[in-house]
Amino acid sequence: MQNFDFVKPASVAEAVAALGTSGAQALSGGQTLIGSMKQNLAAPAVLVSLTGIAALKGVSVSGGVMSIGAATPHAEVAKASGFPGLSSLAGGIGDPAVRARGTIGGSLANNDPAACYPSAVLACGATVVTNRREIAADDYFQGMFTTALEDGEIITAVRFPIPERAAYAKFEQPASRFSLTGVFVAKYGAKVRVAVTGASNDGVFRWTDGEDALQASYDPAAVKGLKVSPDGLIADLHGTPAYRANLVAVMTARAVAAS
Amino acid sequence: MKVSLTVNGKPMSGEVEGRTLLSTFLRETLSLTGTHIGCDTSQCGACTVHVDGAQVKSCTVFALDVQGSSVTTIEGMANTDGSLGRIQQAFQDHHGLQCGFCTPGMVMASAALLAVNPTPTEAEVRHHLEGNICRCTGYHNIVKAVMAASDAIPAE
Numbered sequence: 001m002q003n004f005d006f007v008k009p010a011s012v013a014e015a016v017a018a019l020g021t022s023g024a025q026a027l028s029g030g031q032t033l034i035g036s037m038k039q040n041l042a043a044p045a046v047l048v049s050l051t052g053i054a055a056l057k058g059v060s061v062s063g064g065v066m067s068i069g070a071a072t073p074h075a076e077v078a079k080a081s082g083f084p085g086l087s088s089l090a091g092g093i094g095d096p097a098v099r100a101r102g103t104i105g106g107s108l109a110n111n112d113p114a115a116c117y118p119s120a121v122l123a124c125g126a127t128v129v130t131n132r133r134e135i136a137a138d139d140y141f142q143g144m145f146t147t148a149l150e151d152g153e154i155i156t157a158v159r160f161p162i163p164e165r166a167a168y169a170k171f172e173q174p175a176s177r178f179s180l181t182g183v184f185v186a187k188y189g190a191k192v193r194v195a196v197t198g199a200s201n202d203g204v205f206r207w208t209d210g211e212d213a214l215q216a217s218y219d220p221a222a223v224k225g226l227k228v229s230p231d232g233l234i235a236d237l238h239g240t241p242a243y244r245a246n247l248v249a250v251m252t253a254r255a256v257a258a259s
Numbered sequence: 260m261k262v263s264l265t266v267n268g269k270p271m272s273g274e275v276e277g278r279t280l281l282s283t284f285l286r287e288t289l290s291l292t293g294t295h296i297g298c299d300t301s302q303c304g305a306c307t308v309h310v311d312g313a314q315v316k317s318c319t320v321f322a323l324d325v326q327g328s329s330v331t332t333i334e335g336m337a338n339t340d341g342s343l344g345r346i347q348q349a350f351q352d353h354h355g356l357q358c359g360f361c362t363p364g365m366v367m368a369s370a371a372l373l374a375v376n377p378t379p380t381e382a383e384v385r386h387h388l389e390g391n392i393c394r395c396t397g398y399h400n401i402v403k404a405v406m407a408a409s410d411a412i413p414a415e
Contacts, residue, residue, distance in 0.1 A: 006260065006277035006323045027324070034319045035301055037278075047277060049324050075313070095390025096371065097304065100313040101320065175302065177389065 001037050008049040012056070012131050012156060018048040019152045026050055026154060028071055028106030031098050056105070056156060064162050070105025070155040077104065085166030085259065086124075089116050089184065092170060094177050105155040111203055112178070113144045113234065118204035119184035120168060121158060123195035129157040144203045163188050165218075169254035170198075171247050173238050180239050181247035183207075185255040187218060194252055199233050199244040210252045220253035262322045266291070267335030275322045282306045282317035285332060293333035293363050297392070304391030307364035308332045314371035316390070333363035336370065346370055346408040355404035357395035364391050369405045378411040 023045025056071035061082035078091035170182035179198030230241035263272035297305035
């Protein structure tokens with residue numbers, strides 16, 4: 001791994017200033033970035049750790065909204081009360097060591113196409129809060145490893161409107177525990193949103209046919225037999241596009257059953 | 260840069276680079292070689308230690324990022340008289356190791372579980388050990404050892 005200058009600011013303002021230096025990169029829990037740096041896929045000149053900023057940590061619930069500080073590790077979200085569907089998702093990310101370090105802000109800034117959190121953010125229509133603005137989930141995800149974040153912009157929190165019913169169902173790749181296909185279903189009154197991760201070359205997406213079927217009848221059987229096009233889905237040694245297409249409906253039904 | 264930590268209850272410090280991993284610092288600077296490097300890609304869990312009580316993979320944490328923290332390694336798991344600690348002894352009693360390479364990580368992961376859940380079910384033990392890979396035992400005796408080290412009442 002190439003060497004770098006390590007800085008650990010105590011405030012968002014100091015972090016933003018540090019990120020203004022040439023070759024600077026933000027580091028959250030590092031559970032993806034450090035591995036990428038070992039392979040020289042990332043080689044920052046300056047690494048700005050965000051985990052020492054107290055204002056970026058913690059979970060709170062108020063007025064039907066769960067707010068999660070961007071540097072809150074998955075293990076804390078898993079323990080939180082108020083949104084069991086999201087806590088269950090957080091408790092299934094990686095393994096206990098990954099959950100102790102990895103953070104929601106890091107997951108969303110990286111936007112791995114197989115990460116778990118993006119599905120919950122998109123299904124809930126959550127708001128990604130940064131040091132500059134608030135970004136709606138529908139505008140935030142812009143394709144594999146691509147987001148609406150600009151240079152020097154730091155996620156500070158994520159706000160989830162808590163659904164009436166919700167669950168995440170993941171068919172996981174057993175070695176990495178990333179999702180081969182994962183589906184988050186969120187129901188708000190008559191409105192249902194279904195977001196799929198792990199399946200598409202474009203990253204997380206909404207399965208609108210599934211949403212329509214569940215709005216007509218919120219029941220696992222409602223999506224049974226619904227076909228998903230394999231076009232644009234991921235092909236790798238773990239699964240073909242057709243396999244993942246089938247999993248979309250299967251995991252949606254399981255999520256509905258668990259919600 | 261200088262990093263200062265409390266390791267197994269004792270203050271320790273040393274010079275590191277930005278890129279120095281916690282595992283490298285423990286093994287090469289402090290000579291605490293009980294923490295093993297298996298895969299160096301955050302998958303195998305052999306390098307598992309506790310940082311302020313939380314189970315982490317020390318190959319995927321920079322030493323400077325845990326500045327000032329309290330770290331516990333496998334060297335801190337024995338009893339004060341040098342005899343094996345409860346979890347270590349259970350691994351020996353239940354043949355929870357063969358080559359022993361993964362064992363430090365398995366013991367540290369198990370200790371983290373039992374600290375918050377002293378009476379786990381077997382399923383909870385298996386779920387908790389998902390990030391620790393053993394290529395010898397097939398896991399059954401590891402799970403038996405953790406159950407024996409717990410306060411759970413054995414199933415008939």
